[in-house]
Amino acid sequence: AQKITQTQPGMFVQEKEAVTLDCTYDTSDPSYGLFWYKQPSSGEMIFLIYQGSYDQQNATEGRYSLNFQKARKSANLVISASQLGDSAMYFCAMREGPNNFNKFYFGSGTKLNVKP
Amino acid sequence: KAGVTQTPRYLIKTRGQQVTLSCSPISGHRSVSWYQQTPGQGLQFLFEYFSETQRNKGNFPGRFSGRQFSNSRSEMNVSTLELGDSALYLCASSSADRGHNEQFFGPGTRLTVL
Numbered sequence: 001a002q003k004i005t006q007t008q009p010g011m012f013v014q015e016k017e018a019v020t021l022d023c024t025y026d027t028s029d030p031s032y033g034l035f036w037y038k039q040p041s042s043g044e045m046i047f048l049i050y051q052g053s054y055d056q057q058n059a060t061e062g063r064y065s066l067n068f069q070k071a072r073k074s075a076n077l078v079i080s081a082s083q084l085g086d087s088a089m090y091f092c093a094m095r096e097g098p099n100n101f102n103k104f105y106f107g108s109g110t111k112l113n114v115k116p
Numbered sequence: 117k118a119g120v121t122q123t124p125r126y127l128i129k130t131r132g133q134q135v136t137l138s139c140s141p142i143s144g145h146r147s148v149s150w151y152q153q154t155p156g157q158g159l160q161f162l163f164e165y166f167s168e169t170q171r172n173k174g175n176f177p178g179r180f181s182g183r184q185f186s187n188s189r190s191e192m193n194v195s196t197l198e199l200g201d202s203a204l205y206l207c208a209s210s211s212a213d214r215g216h217n218e219q220f221f222g223p224g225t226r227l228t229v230l
Contacts, residue, residue, distance in 0.1 A: 035218065035219075037221075042223070043204060043223060043224045043226075044221060044222070044223045044224070045206060045208070045219075045221035046221075047218045047219070047220065047221075050218055091159065093159075103149075103161055103164060103172040103174070104149070104151075104161060104219065105161070106151075106158060106159035106160075106161075107158070108158045109158065109159075
């Protein structure tokens with residue numbers, strides 16, 4: 001089974017509107033971390049936001065927030081007030097368990113296009 | 117702090133050759149991970165090194181190997197290159213032994229195998 005599933009290969013959003021990028025995950029480990037990364041066309045992966053499995057509140061970082069629904073195993077990224085510079089690939093990733101430290105599983109990504 | 121650097125940025129090789137890629141982590145980071153990114157398979161974890169020891173390994177054949185030096189710099193080697201090895205190879209470093217451990221990625225090395 002896929003560890004991380006991103007079901008939206010591509011998304012369009014109007015500039016200044018909010019957009020939600022979906023991510024579901026699969027793990028039986030009670031300890032895990034969820035991450036979102038942005039990859040512009042230049043190729044570099046940029047860390048956006050983190051949510052720990054034991055965190056009680058949804059993570060927020062500026063215009064980024066993570067809608068964490070643990071029972072549904074979903075960790076959707078919400079980008080508010082989209083900007084043209086937000087056009088990029090977005091990857092959801094999971095780090096599983098304390099013994100796996102930095103072994104990350106990545107989803108297939110969602111290509112976001114922000115329209116002016 | 118300087119970011120993660122990777123050299124070379126672009127590489128063209130032919131089938132059967134071998135290649136070595138280099139990654140310098142952010143100063144103070146002891147963990148270095150390697151990933152292969154292709155359009156078909158997405159981002160796949162190769163291995164992670166921590167304090168010169170391989171701590172985690174993905175599902176890649178033995179042609180893919182790596183090492184880490186005492187200054188935390190890491191190299192990845194691919195022997196007997198195949199066409200399917202053409203990919204963007206990303207290196208990421210992180211600082212803590214445990215915890216949420218966000219990874220900081222380098223710009224990648226784009227390998228083309230002809």
